[in-house]
Amino acid sequence: MLVEINVNGEPKSADVPPETTLLKMLREDLGLTGAKLGCDVGDCGTCTVIVDGVSVNSCLMMAARANGSNVTTIEGLANANELHPLQEKFEEHGALQCGFCGPGMLISAKSLLDRNPEPTVFEVRDALAGNLCRCTGYTKIIEAVMDAGREMRSGQSGA
């Protein structure tokens, strides 16, 4: 079954069995291993990607369902020259330890800041509620997201 999606601005396609999830297609057929398999049942959030502007658990979405959609993965956050402010701030604040929750966290955070540029701490917590982290205790992740939001707002005039 041929599935065609636009990933990080590039058209991609793969011939996959019908039971393939979007996560499996991204990781195995398209070689985009940024999104992770942590539970395969939508509990941990390590598979989070953005499909047509909405952040989703890609382990719960069938690849076929994403046919024709625009998908953003962690690989699409930085461009050739610059890190996304979220990636900068995560690095600056030391927000990640083992890093496994990282791609999912960053995508959920991006999804939040794209629709709510000035979130409160509690709105950040709410947006990241579906992304589990076993290493850090979340504090620095939240600080980094707040900081990135500030950075993105200050750089916005005229952009």
Place this chain on the structure above:
Amino acid sequence: MATRTKDIRTDTEELLTEAKAPSQQPLTVPTDKPVAYPLDLPEGEARLRTPAVGQRASRPDGRLHGLGQTQYIDDITFPHMLHAKILRSEYPHAKILSIDTSEAEKMPGVLATLTGDEIPENSFGPTFQDQPVLAYPIVRHRGDGVAAVAAVTEQQATDALEKIKVEYEPLPHVFDPLEALEDDSPKVHGDTNIYTSKTIKKGDVEKALKESEHVFHRQFRTQMVEHVPLEPHASIASWDGNGRVTLWTSLGRITLGREDLARTLKMPQSKIRLIGTVVGGNFGGKNEITNEPILALLSKKAARPVKSVFTRGDEFISSTIRHPFTMDYTTGVDSDGKILARKIRLVLDGGAYCSWTGTTIGKGSILAPGPYNIDNILVEAFAVYTNKTTTGAMRGFGAPQVCFAYESQMDDIADALGIDPLEIRLRNGFSENSLSPTSQTLQSVALKESLTQAAERFGWKEWQE
């Protein structure tokens, strides 16, 4: 009770939005607005003498993590790689009468199967080698693997597992560790479930208890805890033309792992190469081999690299967990709340196999009396087998469980005698040159200073008012 006039929500938000490293913040308590805790206290001498302490250092792996380019085992693929799945036991305790993999072998995409009787040396373990690679002929908990399949795709491997026919004869099982202590309980291994014990004696605990003004007794129990590393256990095995096997694995202790592989595969260590890569969380749960020997043998049979990743379900039942402790504490104190004697019985729920219980019982026993000056101590600890998930290493190795017990009892004692909980700990706590429960002289002890500083920093006195 509290004198805070500000909403805790706004406090937190302010602190987070103005977060700076402690050494960069001014060292004064604001007087023009209500005090926000935690306070910052003047820099200690140690911090001034060792400039690295308290400074920001950026993690070297932050860049790759943020880009999503960190390579974990599951991100690695090799040409012609197969996927393996493991069939878990249907019973907590049973004899395997027969395993028939013939139907599975005929399934599309299946290139190899494996059962326990094919493992050259089917036992391993850091202390006692009581754990099988694939259980045969006895399964001792639901998480025991009984057969494995390697196929071209994961789905094919999962489908093939369903075709494996296993005939079991269920045996009586034991789940409760206190029941497992009894002589007449079902036995998991051999003729007793007590597989290791430890005793610590200091002074004369019975005499001191009789002379105590008050005696407190309570039983504390802790529960099973699973590490839940976000990255499930993962490994890939591959052979070269010279009969050497290489394993990429999330295993933490690769030198120990190589010994275990040499033992179970009956191969010289020189022919085994273990590559431990970046791991997505360990916390103790990835300290011993899991399916590495299985993958090595499947790879040998199929003549192709084989990868296997635990499902999240496997993580809960087949990977090691923290030992549940049942702790009986009897403590004698004088009228000032000074502890004169402490008698403790620890029963560790040791799961189906030994794993890291040796270290856990050791640490747990020595730390059980707590960081307090006690002249008369008796600790008797037992680890028992039960037909449940193997209990192994998890951050703390027995310390968190006993800490819960002795600190809870400290609060009980403080409450009963009407003494401030901080004060009672300062009265009993270790100082420089105190003796540990095993009579080791302790040095560089900063317990009371830490407690006092922490109390100031968090507004303990103010909270009490």
